[in-house]
Amino acid sequence: MLIYILRRILTMIPTLLIISMLVFVIIQLPPGDYLESYIAELQSQGESVNEEKIQYLRKEYGLDKSMPEQYWTWMTGMLQGDFGYSFEYDLPVNEVVGDRLILTVLISIVTILFTWLIAFPIGIYSATHQYSWGDYGLSFLGFIGLATPNFLLALVMLYLANVYFGTSIGGLMAPEYIDAPWSWAKVKDILAHLWIPVVVIGTSGTAGMIRRIRANLLDELQKQYVTTGRAKGLPPGKLMRKYPLRIAMNFFVADVGNLLPQVISGAEIVAVVMSLPTTGPMLLDALQSQDMYLAGSFLMFLAVLTVVGVLVSDLALAALDPRVRLQGADR
């Protein structure tokens, strides 16, 4: 098991390295470097350019050096917790992003929990009651959920909430908490606001997962050991719990690898529509104003979040399923 974990973590490192290179290339692609556009922007606003500061930044981020060197500076900086400098906000990136990263992680985790809670029982019901009215109804709902892009769902929800409740459901906390330090009251308030984005983000993922669980469990239910168990007179509930469900559990944990990128993608765009204080709106701003260090560190953060999430699910799978653990050697 220990070997498996070690191996899995070691394969993660090259992945992250390549991702960081990709991100670096992406943030380098726009013509000119950031300081040039920064200076141009300052000049267009008629502000004086602080030569000293420019020189300092140029030196600090090695913008006068070659590409590989710049990459090295950027990457080693990140490893030490220095994500670069946001020109838009005129602050180090660390200070700009603040709570947003935590809230993004929070929303992603809660959304996945929500997806599990909803998808698992419904998937089991659909599989055990195949071709019943319940199955058809749920499948139909699932298709609609799958086909409705979540940002459009967010728009429709915003409209409905406005019509029926006359309130805005945007945001993630009551206005008085936005700048308040973290406290229990703030956490409670966030949790109270959290469910709407979670439902919106989770819908399509849930629908997809229900379909996959259903298909998986249906395959499992046709296997001979289930027939054998039934022939031996095991009560249906026990039979389900002891065999097919356990196998389906594995798949369920492994499916996070599919789910997580989808949830994180969805969270970004829904956050823009519902103006949630997560990474979404800020990433969009940063991309539009070509504030590339900020955008780059967001991209990097989202990628790390995904990779680590998949790692956790793989490790959980290994803990759950001895086949994975033992086959780990030749994976």
Place this chain on the structure above:
Amino acid sequence: MSQSPRDHYVSSEPFDPHSIEQLTPEQEKIFLASQWQLMWWKLKRHKLALVSGFILLCMYVSILFVEIIAPYNLHTGNDDATYAPPQGVHLFHEGDFIGPFVYRREATLNMETFTREYTDDLESPQKIRFFCRADEYKFWGLIEADFHLFCPPENGNLYLLGTDRLGRDMFSRMMYGARISLTIGLIGIAISFAFGIIIGGLAGYYGGWVDFIVQRSIEIIRSFPELPLWMALSAILPVNWSPILIFFGITVILAMLDWTGLARAVRSKLLALREEDYCTAAELMGAKPKRIIGRHLLPGFSSHLIASASLSVPNMILGETALSFLGLGLRPPVTSWGVLLNEAQNINVVALYPWLIIPVFNVVIVILAFNFFGDGLRDAADPYK
């Protein structure tokens, strides 16, 4: 002892050893049918897929004739009818049937909120004209014409789905938007198809280190959340590109992240198929890899590929819609559904002018249709099962 005549006899016809294997006409039809014919029969039984396919066909045919179907031009704006709500089409006026008509609109400016308010003048019906002349357009950007399927009444307006902030007809804009949104899916899938077949084909046929590199890069691309990467890539498209170039840029960006699924499918199929005897035979006869892959292996699962491609078209359409919605995708004057929805980004706009989110329903219908159709195709793709 009376013997009744026996009811069996020995036939005098010569014995035909194949008589038992003779096929009835129906069986013969099935056994001799080509693979594509079998697929069509199987697809025909999937009613939902058929209906979806029909809807898609109608949509794709209609985007050929957008200029004629849309009553207005893409850019025709009416300063006196900004944010006008949808007009209802009526058939009966005061109990008499007079054909499809709309009521004349009165616009007043509310001086407190500075918004226009519209009231229908129930006394004056205005008949919708059919097969008529109205806004001029260039059909496919080539032929100048002004013929429309139906037009607004004389001295009146026809806003079936309301207007936007510049008083442009939403219905017409949606029709024009369909042209972009639907073709971007097809062009995108064509590009990602090419990527997927070439890369997956190489990986599956050669195996070894080629396979290893392809597999790892697919894993890396897939481990990245799609949307942020799309956003980042489309944000770096130069600002001074023309809208048409941006259109192709966005399509390529969408395709660049989409080929992985197809490449995986091609790879795993090829890995299995290249062990088959006919493949070895072709190799022994000196066929080049390109010919073996293209002539012998790909046709074996081309139906699967088509099915999986039709399942990933919606992903493309959604990606484009999301990007344009965020303002990172297509730029006006190129108009897609996402560009239209971009105007509805703000909650205040949505609350005041809810008809601006109508393109949402188009997107949902197209995606549902593609999903059902693709599902049906996938089931039909293996007719021998």
